[in-house]
Amino acid sequence: MFPSGRERQILNPLTFLRCLSCSTINSRPFREGDYVFGEVEEKCPKCGGDRMRIVGIYVKEPEQREKRQKQTL
């Protein structure tokens, strides 16, 4: 009924896209077929442009972790 602990731990990266018209960077969950420097036909939420370039695909790290790291020896 509930997802197991291990299933919850799967890292889901975000895809960062730059609009080719207004250069705004947007992000959304990764979709199969995405790759860095690839161009996709998607609507820019800011200017409505229909072509975007993928500028990054990575897993966002929670800030808590960074704080914990600074506290370590």
Place this chain on the structure above:
Amino acid sequence: MQIAGQGDLLTSLIQLVWLLFLMIFILYPNFSQRLQLSYILRDLERKLYGLKRIREEVRSRVIETLRKYSDGNVDLEKEVDQILLSFAITPESMDPYGIVYKLEHIVNTWEDTFEENVRRLCPKADRERAKTLTNLVEVARGIDYLYRVVRHYYLLGKKTSNIYIVLQIQMLMPQLMEIAEAYRQACYAFMQGQPVGDGVGVLAAAKLVEGLEKKTYEVAKDTIVHELMMDGKKLFVLRAAGPGGTVGKPADGIIKIIENEGERVKAIVMIDAALKLEGEDTGKVVEGIGAAIGGIGVDKFKIEEIAKKYNIPLYALVIYESIGEAITPMKESIAKAAEEVVERVKSIIRSKVEEGASVIIAGIGNTVGIGLS
């Protein structure tokens, strides 16, 4: 009943039990060790079940993914199990002369055969996808081998009641479980073609030439080079071709460029992910000297040899990450480090290479999910 002046029956019974225990320890000196052995075996068994679960999960995911690209004419489960058990025999090292090239030959044959087998199972997959699927099957092979080795030591220790065998494997189990979990994550990353931490070298090389005018061509198998001018210096930016999962043949590419350019090459800058020590920050960029490249050592040997022959300095830029982070989806701190690497490379080129000279920049790593810039 009274024994040695003690109070009631219960106290006497406890004393008897203690006496019995004392006798066991005196008459059977290995008793404590046996007890410890059974505890360790129980702990190992629990972890081995965990490993088995991960191995089964990865195997079923791999079969499920391969099925999408299969034409249905093969028994995928049987074929995958055969591939998982495939192996390569390393060359004889009694006479080490020429061993690197013998090893290269064997590894090349093995890699080609491995890829061919995956292509045969997945005729519907295009070239890029077939490479990523090959990586995926390699992940399954890695976890399968890990499970079989741990099971071997567990059963051997149990069969021979040898506490020293099981102690050694028990001590390694925390790291092995971490690696197994990394394999599990890697399986999902390769299934979907997501960039992994190991690809940061390639990402940095791609970012270095992004948006610049350049000539791009294939220089070795699965390896491309971008040729461009920057501040009056000729740059050869080499990396494996993406976005399919491959590491290419960087050494062959570097050798070809140097043979064409000759004395004009004044520096080789290599960018790669490197294993961090515990306590170090992921994504930290560090500069050093030497050939920054992992693997079995063939590429490293060839690069060092050609660099020595032409007296070209080797500069290394590495990005720290753990072994798990290298094969799991790329983390933000690693992706951000690629931008810092670009600035560091530019600084090296400015300070170490004179105008009119050539420099090779090699981004090392797996290109899964990283296309051409």
